[in-house]
Amino acid sequence: MKGRLFISLAAMAFAATSAGAQGIDTQSCPPGTVNGLGVPDQARASQDACQKAIDLFKYLAPQLGTSIAGGNATLGQAGSLGGLGHFSLGLRVNAVQGSLPQIQNITPSVTGATNTPPIDTKTQLFPMPTADLAIGIFKGLPLAITNVGGVDLLVSASYVPEFNSSGVSVKVPSGSLKLGYGARIGILQESLLVPGVSVSYIRRDLPTVNISANSGNDSLYVNNLALKTTALRLVASKGFLLFGLAAGIGQDKYESSTEIGAHLAARAVPPISAFNTAPVSLSQSITRTNMFADLSINLLILKLTGEIGQVSGGTINTYNTFSGKQAADSRVYGSVGARFGF
Numbered sequence: 001m002k003g004r005l006f007i008s009l010a011a012m013a014f015a016a017t018s019a020g021a022q023g024i025d026t027q028s029c030p031p032g033t034v035n036g037l038g039v040p041d042q043a044r045a046s047q048d049a050c051q052k053a054i055d056l057f058k059y060l061a062p063q064l065g066t067s068i069a070g071g072n073a074t075l076g077q078a079g080s081l082g083g084l085g086h087f088s089l090g091l092r093v094n095a096v097q098g099s100l101p102q103i104q105n106i107t108p109s110v111t112g113a114t115n116t117p118p119i120d121t122k123t124q125l126f127p128m129p130t131a132d133l134a135i136g137i138f139k140g141l142p143l144a145i146t147n148v149g150g151v152d153l154l155v156s157a158s159y160v161p162e163f164n165s166s167g168v169s170v171k172v173p174s175g176s177l178k179l180g181y182g183a184r185i186g187i188l189q190e191s192l193l194v195p196g197v198s199v200s201y202i203r204r205d206l207p208t209v210n211i212s213a214n215s216g217n218d219s220l221y222v223n224n225l226a227l228k229t230t231a232l233r234l235v236a237s238k239g240f241l242l243f244g245l246a247a248g249i250g251q252d253k254y255e256s257s258t259e260i261g262a263h264l265a266a267r268a269v270p271p272i273s274a275f276n277t278a279p280v281s282l283s284q285s286i287t288r289t290n291m292f293a294d295l296s297i298n299l300l301i302l303k304l305t306g307e308i309g310q311v312s313g314g315t316i317n318t319y320n321t322f323s324g325k326q327a328a329d330s331r332v333y334g335s336v337g338a339r340f341g342f
Contacts, residue, residue, distance in 0.1 A: 029054070029113060029280070046264060049108035052119075053220070053260060054282060055318040056101055059327045061227060062286055063098040065254030066311050066333050067128040068204050069229040070094040071292030073154055073184060074134050075337045076305035078237035078246050079196020080150025080186030083139030090132045090339025092305075097332045099325050100124035110267055118323040130204070131157045132339070140186055146194040150186035154200065155179065160207045167214035172207050180204035182231075195238040203230050217265035223279075225258040231290070239298065246294035252311060257283040286314040286328070301342060307335040 029050035072078075074088055081088060099121040106119060133155040140150030158178045163170040182202025190196030206227040213220050235248030259281045266274040292309030312330035325331075 044110075044112050046110075046262065047113045048110070049262065049264070050280060051113040051319050052106060052108055054280075055119075055320045055327075056103070057256075057258065057260075057282055058284055058316050058318055059099075059101060059322060061256040061284055062254055062288070062314070062316070062327065063096050063126050063331060064128075064206065064227055065229050065252065065256070065286075066288075066290075066331055067094050067096045067098075067126045068130070068158060068206055068227065069231045069252050069254070069290070070128075070130070070204075070333070070335050071233075071290060071307050071309040072235055072246060072248055072294055072335075073182065073200040073202050073231070073233055074132060075307060075335060075339060076237065076244050076246055076294045076296035076303055077134075077196065077339075078198050078235035078248070079188060079190035080138075080140060080147070080152050080184060080198060081134060081136035081341070082147070082189060083136045083150065086136035086342060088132075088134040088339055088341035090337050091129070092132065092335050092337030093127055093129045094333060094335045095125045095127040097334075098124050098126045099322065101322060110272060113319065115320060118321045121322050121324050123324075128158065132337075134184065134341070140189055146191050147189040148187060150189050152184040152186070154182040154184055154202050156181075156202065156204050158204060158206060160209060169212045171210040173210055174208045176207055178205050178207040190237065190239065195236050197236045198234075200233045200235070201230070202233075203228070205229065219263040221261045223259045223261075226256065228255045229253065233290075237294070239296070242298055244294075244296040244298060244303070246296070248292055250290045252288045252290050253285065254288070255283075255285045257281070284316070286316060289313045301340045302338060303340070304338050305336070307337075309333050309335075 029047045075090055075092055102120040102122055135153045137153050138151040140147035159176050160172055161176050162172050180203050184198050184200035187197040188194055209225040211222040230253045231250060233248050233250035237246035259279050261279045263276050288311045290311045292307055294305055294307045296303045296305040310330055310332050314328050316327035318327055
């Protein structure tokens with residue numbers, strides 16, 4: 001599981017724009033020139049690598065965003081907890097059915113940006129383990145056989161360890177643990193006859209990551225890679241004797257940013273000296289619709305839950321295209337977890 005996450009992070013180390021198929025973002029990837037001897041300058045020699053790297057960043061960031069955000073704020077549950085003294089603690093793994101670009105098959109041109117045939121991708125799960133805590137704050141106001149307006153505090157935690165293997169180094173300068181926060185407001189508190197219904201807002205982020213990766217004699221660097229997600233949800237749930245059902249819809253927003261640089265080794269054809277590229281700052285923001293359904297098995301105070309969901313929507317333009325799904329195509333994800341509380 002950990003190796004798959006590092007594969008996706010390492011692929012983002014080959015990152016650098018999205019300018020749309022209509023042209024190149026020359027501010028991020030300077031076009032450069034060719035002298036009278038037919039030898040490109042450093043900007044032109046690195047432009048294609050820069051453009052392909054940006055497209056990889058644009059392609060992978062939304063997939064990682066979905067793996068962090070997941071679906072239900074608390075797996076298998078919708079209504080508020082019932083006020084002070086009530087809590088729910090859970091562990092889950094979200095996994096997106098993603099597509100991993102095969103970076104080992106990419107050979108950047110040294111004569112300027114080139115729109116090559118579609119970049120090969122391979123179906124790949126992108127998993128993300130997280131912990132979730134919900135704490136009852138306000139029971140709500142009594143209404144017939146339920147309560148309305150209950151409030152819960154939501155806390156989450158994501159963890160990315162440091163890693164160094166096979167030419168890829170992942171450092172977490174601000175710590176491997178990242179806490180998220182949010183709140184849930186109960187429209188209806190679940191009871192014997194009434195389903196639980198709530199709206200929630202939660203922010204979950206990836207710890208800030210620095211990555212270095214070697215590809216042959218070339219080295220690529222990603223500094224201050226940040227991925228922030230916000231999730232707004234409307235969820236309904238109903239528990240029965242041995243199992244429970246929940247379903248919801250909502251909106252996700254993924255905001256990602258990073259700064260990349262590279263060392264390119266000397267080339268004999270055309271003759272180019274080794275050089276370091278200037279840092280390139282990148283950012284992306286996309287909003288997606290998220291739909292999901294949960295099935296829980298009740299084991300006294302412990303509940304085992306599985307979730308299936310899909311995200312869709314948003315626009316991401318890339319200069320290069322990819323085999324199979326494109327950057328903004330819909331993605332299916334799933335979650336499994338266990339939680340307990342009272």
